[in-house]
Amino acid sequence: MGRGRAKAKQTKVARELKYSSHETDFDALQRELSGNSSDKHEDGKSYDDDPYDDRYDEYRR
Incomplete structure (x- = not known):
């Protein structure tokens, strides 16, 4: 249920x-x-510079 809405x-x-x-x-x-x-990033580097960087790390618990 709920899929219709x-x-x-x-x-x-x-x-x-x-x-x-x-x-x-x-x-x-x-x-x-x-x-x-x-x-x-705060240091000026683009997120695309590091393929292993996860921009959502700060939101994980």
């Missing part, structure tokens, strides 16, 4: 995304595509 919500969200028109923020798109990412 989750599926209905997914369907609603998909329908909203498909049929609603959104204003495109071309400046944000340009920043994202240019690679100016704020996805960095």
Whole structure:
């Protein structure tokens, strides 16, 4: 049980995304595509530099 409610919500969200028109923020798109990412460690290194680094370690218990 409960799958029907989750599926209905997914369907609603998909329908909203498909049929609603959104204003495109071309400046944000340009920043994202240019690679100016704020996805960095505190020491300035990118998370992509270390393949064994898990950016979610601080959230694990």
